[in-house]
Amino acid sequence: MTKKGTLTGIVGFHAPKGRAPQQEIPAPKPKPAAFEIISTDWCSFCKRAKEKLDELGLTYRESLLDSQEKIASFKAAGFTTVPQIYHNGSHIGGYMELLDWLEKNHAPTS
Structure with missing residues (x-):
């Protein structure tokens, strides 16, 4: 039970300015990435795509083609670019x- 006028430690309560709560409130979990970008380090269009998503505040996960094995799998799937x-x-x-x-689906691109 809390004393009258004290709500410290209750989840969702933010302590008054200058006072820290006794219990840490966990930070919200980041949203899972909605986009996946298969890219290389040297690709200018890959960089532009990531910059556009960053600019719009959209989350993405990047999969780098950084080994011969990954490149071979990528090509075997029929991709060339x-x-x-x-x-x-x-x-x-x-x-x-x-x-x-x-x-078409999210926001203006310019």
């Missing part, structure tokens, strides 16, 4: 397709 971008598991395409997708 990067980036390859997915939204919630659905293939969008490359950078230009991402811009089209964002224009």
Whole structure:
């Protein structure tokens, strides 16, 4: 039971300015990435795609083609260019397709 006028330690309570709560309130968990970008370090269109998503505040997970094994698997799947971008598991395409997708589904791209 808390004393009258003290709510310190109750979840969701923010202590008055200058006073710290006795119990730490956990930070919210980050949202899972809605986009996945398969990319390389040297690809300018990959960089632009990541910058566009960052600019719009959209989360993404990057999968780098940074080994011969990953590149071989990528090519075996029929892909020849990067980036390859997915939204919630659905293939969008490359950078230009991402811009089209964002224009239709999310926000202006300019």
